[in-house]
Amino acid sequence: MAEMSGADIFVQCLVDLGVEVVFGYPGGAVLPIYDALYNHPTIKHVLVRHEQGATHMAEGYARSTGKPGVVLVTSGPGATNAITGITDALMDSIPMVVFTGQVATHLIGSDAFQEADTVGLTRHCSKHNYLVKSPGKLGQVIHEAFHIATSGRPGPVVIDIPKDVQVATARYEKPDLSTHVSYRPQVKAEPDTIAQAVDMIAKAQRPIFYTGGGVINAGPEASALLRELAELTGAPVTSTLMGLGAFPASSEQWLGMLGMHGTYEANLAMNKADLIIAVGARFDDRVTGRLDAFAPASKKIHIDIDRSSINKTVPVDLPIVADAGSALADMIAQWKAAGHKAADLEEWWARIAGWRARNSLAYAEEGTEIMPQRAIADLFKATKGKDAIITTEVGQHQMWAAQHYHFDAPNKWLTSGGLGTMGYGFPAAIGAQMGNPDSLVVCVAGDASIQMNIQELGTATQYRLPVKIFILNNEYMGMVRQWQELTYESRYSESYSDSLPDFVQLAQAYGWTGIRIEGPQELEAGIRQMIETPGPVLVDCRVAKLTNCFPMIPSGAAHTEMLLDPSQVSGTMADEAKALV
Amino acid sequence: MHIAEETSERHVLSITVTNEAGILAKIAGLFTARGYNIESLTVADISDDHQVSRITIVTNGPPRVIDQIIAQLDRLVPVHKVADLTEDGPFVERELALVKVAGKGEHRIEALRLADIFRAKVVDTTTESFIFELTGPSDKIDTFVGLMRELGLVEVGRTGIVGMVRGKD
Numbered sequence A: 001m002a003e004m005s006g007a008d009i010f011v012q013c014l015v016d017l018g019v020e021v022v023f024g025y026p027g028g029a030v031l032p033i034y035d036a037l038y039n040h041p042t043i044k045h046v047l048v049r050h051e052q053g054a055t056h057m058a059e060g061y062a063r064s065t066g067k068p069g070v071v072l073v074t075s076g077p078g079a080t081n082a083i084t085g086i087t088d089a090l091m092d093s094i095p096m097v098v099f100t101g102q103v104a105t106h107l108i109g110s111d112a113f114q115e116a117d118t119v120g121l122t123r124h125c126s127k128h129n130y131l132v133k134s135p136g137k138l139g140q141v142i143h144e145a146f147h148i149a150t151s152g153r154p155g156p157v158v159i160d161i162p163k164d165v166q167v168a169t170a171r172y173e174k175p176d177l178s179t180h181v182s183y184r185p186q187v188k189a190e191p192d193t194i195a196q197a198v199d200m201i202a203k204a205q206r207p208i209f210y211t212g213g214g215v216i217n218a219g220p221e222a223s224a225l226l227r228e229l230a231e232l233t234g235a236p237v238t239s240t241l242m243g244l245g246a247f248p249a250s251s252e253q254w255l256g257m258l259g260m261h262g263t264y265e266a267n268l269a270m271n272k273a274d275l276i277i278a279v280g281a282r283f284d285d286r287v288t289g290r291l292d293a294f295a296p297a298s299k300k301i302h303i304d305i306d307r308s309s310i311n312k313t314v315p316v317d318l319p320i321v322a323d324a325g326s327a328l329a330d331m332i333a334q335w336k337a338a339g340h341k342a343a344d345l346e347e348w349w350a351r352i353a354g355w356r357a358r359n360s361l362a363y364a365e366e367g368t369e370i371m372p373q374r375a376i377a378d379l380f381k382a383t384k385g386k387d388a389i390i391t392t393e394v395g396q397h398q399m400w401a402a403q404h405y406h407f408d409a410p411n412k413w414l415t416s417g418g419l420g421t422m423g424y425g426f427p428a429a430i431g432a433q434m435g436n437p438d439s440l441v442v443c444v445a446g447d448a449s450i451q452m453n454i455q456e457l458g459t460a461t462q463y464r465l466p467v468k469i470f471i472l473n474n475e476y477m478g479m480v481r482q483w484q485e486l487t488y489e490s491r492y493s494e495s496y497s498d499s500l501p502d503f504v505q506l507a508q509a510y511g512w513t514g515i516r517i518e519g520p521q522e523l524e525a526g527i528r529q530m531i532e533t534p535g536p537v538l539v540d541c542r543v544a545k546l547t548n549c550f551p552m553i554p555s556g557a558a559h560t561e562m563l564l565d566p567s568q569v570s571g572t573m574a575d576e577a578k579a580l581v
Numbered sequence B: 001m002h003i004a005e006e007t008s009e010r011h012v013l014s015i016t017v018t019n020e021a022g023i024l025a026k027i028a029g030l031f032t033a034r035g036y037n038i039e040s041l042t043v044a045d046i047s048d049d050h051q052v053s054r055i056t057i058v059t060n061g062p063p064r065v066i067d068q069i070i071a072q073l074d075r076l077v078p079v080h081k082v083a084d085l086t087e088d089g090p091f092v093e094r095e096l097a098l099v100k101v102a103g104k105g106e107h108r109i110e111a112l113r114l115a116d117i118f119r120a121k122v123v124d125t126t127t128e129s130f131i132f133e134l135t136g137p138s139d140k141i142d143t144f145v146g147l148m149r150e151l152g153l154v155e156v157g158r159t160g161i162v163g164m165v166r167g168k169d
């Protein structure tokens, strides 16, 4: 077989791996690769406006399609700009492979132009990373990287390729990846743990499923299995922010999201449960609140593909290291084989009904302003049945979207949960639209967050992507302002969004349609216009400026200390609470 | 407000890894990034083909942190196996030290006599100094160094420990 340049090996690997889209930005250290990609017949390159945008696009693409996202950037500033997205993908377990150019091997370590120690910089924010020093190794590394990014607990893998390695030649053959010397994630649970788990569920009087992004990562079958197991057992289901959509919100067994801005019934049910079945969720501090008061009377089963997530913050009674889908399938089989019937949970459901009756997501609507919750509720109404993909930025609008938009299927809800990255939502929507050209994709944004990657308006224009941006414009970094109201007696230090652009004109300048919604009477029609207008549309929806997001469990408080409405806010907090994020 | 502290246990971890560039930084960095302690760390190639290294880390922390450290190490791609010798034990641990002592007269004689008791070897001599080589568990070396401090200790070099579970497996 003839030798190929490193750049051609790169391209051939992507073809062999079935890669259809690359999000990237060129520069000196990746010119050979860009030349090899020139006019490529099957690989589409999306030229972004900032490398952070490329990483979030890849995340959005991955989360909405289940396929790994691919990023290509240059050395130095290209690589450093990508770091936020790499970290975001690590925190939220998103499969992604990031290629960075590097200075030629003989220049490494000499502070050459646009040299950065990319492998050093990404060591702790990637699942794995490589510096490839010879073209002969490139094929093996690229195939292995895709395997690592997409298997086990998914995550970002970085491959740093010096420029001379892109130019030099070697033979390439599709490598055999059947056995890796050290990387062998455990997918299947130990059978006796499954039997124990099923036994515990059958005996429980107050069970609850607490599910997370791991169910989504395990593929749509896992979501179907979750639904089946929930139906078999009759137990209620709640989910983390990352897990929304894995269980249908239209089900009677759905309690809504749990945690800091979760529903009263979800958090109270967690608090009073006698058995928590955690599936692909990691007992994050946003979920548990004060640890020593978290679900005190419950036994806990924890199913996770990453053993380090188990017993990290909350000690559990039955750890099960496995893929969520595989474990759920095994549990269903075991439940049926053991001849279990759903236990009588009538009393449990009666208590839950009591908590539900508090109607914790209710909000007062008076006056002439649009309540942000109403805007989301109307967006949900208008897009229902359209199978829309919703992405969000970070802040109050994100929490309102999680609370008031209801998902019945996985891979439709894309948000930055672990890292909480403002600037995620809009590029993620572009990536999702690339992967789902016929879907309605809406980014719910805040006036501050949207400005973090607003330059990507040009990217959507260039590729004719009909993305919709729905800004809940409250002229504040609302979530920051809310915390200042709760903790610092409403001293709004630097949380006002001063000098906002005219978003409508800005959109128009990029060739988008811009729509402004100013009052409740315009809301429905404005949303309809957004959906019906072909091509990309930005909506500047002016909402009540000082609304806060409730319910809320303040940092470091117990689930039972939930604030349900503004009247419960005191404006100050103990230092211990102030010290928590 | 004050920051509370938890009580710790000492554990010796033996980690086999693929011998690739950056592996040491990866392991050491994991400890700093997650706020774990390293008391000592040793590393050397242990395979014929130079593909595998063994890293021995002495760490301390509350039991749940030790469990986390092991789980975190275990999920790194180049890590083959993490053994907690303290948990798997009983095990042998050894460390090598070079101890330079300078002095004349009684001090010099006393240093030599103590070295003999500790089975330390003299590896360098001048009329006014010795370098002793000593292997043993860390506390033995601590004791020896403590004694030498009174007799003219100049400097100490220690390797950090390596360890192995006793018995045939």
Ligand SMILES: Cc1ncc(C[n+]2csc(CCOP(=O)(O)OP(=O)(O)O)c2C)c(N)n1
Binding pocket: A393, A394, A395, A396, A397, A398, A420, A421, A422, A423, A445, A446, A447, A448, A449, A450, A472, A474, A476, A477, A478, A479, A480
């Ligand atoms: C990159 C980044 N910087 C800072 C923050 C901290 N932060 C969290 S929410 C928020 C305000 C977001 O404001 P906006 O986008 O207007 O949304 P709102 O809360 O008003 O809905 C800030 C600054 C963050 N999450 N990400």
